[in-house]
Amino acid sequence: AQRVTQPEKLLSVFKGAPVELKCNYSYSGSPELFWYVQYSRQRLQLLLRHISRESIKGFTADLNKGETSFHLKKPFAQEEDSAMYYCALSGPGNQFYFGTGTSLTVIP
Amino acid sequence: NAGVTQTPKFQVLKTGQSMTLQCAQDMNHEYMSWYRQDPGMGLRLIHYSVGAGITDQGEVPNGYNVSRSTTEDFPLRLLSAAPSQTSVYFCASSYSSSGTKYEQYFGPGTRLTVT
Numbered sequence: 001a002q003r004v005t006q007p008e009k010l011l012s013v014f015k016g017a018p019v020e021l022k023c024n025y026s027y028s029g030s031p032e033l034f035w036y037v038q039y040s041r042q043r044l045q046l047l048l049r050h051i052s053r054e055s056i057k058g059f060t061a062d063l064n065k066g067e068t069s070f071h072l073k074k075p076f077a078q079e080e081d082s083a084m085y086y087c088a089l090s091g092p093g094n095q096f097y098f099g100t101g102t103s104l105t106v107i108p
Numbered sequence: 109n110a111g112v113t114q115t116p117k118f119q120v121l122k123t124g125q126s127m128t129l130q131c132a133q134d135m136n137h138e139y140m141s142w143y144r145q146d147p148g149m150g151l152r153l154i155h156y157s158v159g160a161g162i163t164d165q166g167e168v169p170n171g172y173n174v175s176r177s178t179t180e181d182f183p184l185r186l187l188s189a190a191p192s193q194t195s196v197y198f199c200a201s202s203y204s205s206s207g208t209k210y211e212q213y214f215g216p217g218t219r220l221t222v223t
Contacts, residue, residue: 009148042216043214044198046211049211086150086151094202095156096141097153098152
């Protein structure tokens with residue numbers, strides 16, 4: 001069965017410190033993975049997806065099929081990065097499976 | 109393009125009442141989905157549709173009905189509201205092309221309270 005796990009519900013880092021939000025998945029096929037961000041009281045928006053291998057707002061994520069992980073990283077956290085982050089997997093029929101989310105707080 | 113729109117933004121219902129949450133998209137996306145967002149639970153899929161006339165159940169479908177008569181609209185009906193349905197509801201749409209699945213575009217959400 002498809003599943004996305006985000007082990008950290010809350011994560012706090014100081015401004016300028018590196019940040020890593022963890023995401024592990026289980027999927028029998030070839031996964032398509034995404035990171036979404038939700039700023040306070042706003043709609044979810046796409047941050048990045050693994051097939052494009054791009055860096056958005058300084059964030060990157062590498063798909064590690066051996067460890068079934070898709071961790072989100074940023075070398076220097078900024079206050080405006082404080083938000084809720086969701087890892088998601090696209091499955092059959094374009095169903096999306098979301099993790100439970102990690103609330104990131106960047107301390108000034 | 110307006111993208112994905114949802115109405116209403118806020119709603120308070122009494123237990124047992126019914127209502128319909130509206131969702132529309134103007135991007136000609138074939139896929140549409142409804143999620144509920146609850147603290148500590150993330151987003152859970154309620155129902156989804158892969159095209160007009162086709163719907164299927166997601167992870168938490170009980171108490172909800174959907175229909176997809178057009179590509180643009182995907183309303184969610186609460187048949188008999190219960191306090192457990194107090195949540196924030198998000199509608200989303202997406203598409204695929206040449207086997208590549210593209211991201212979901214989300215609406216602004218509907219905050220529903222059932223008393």
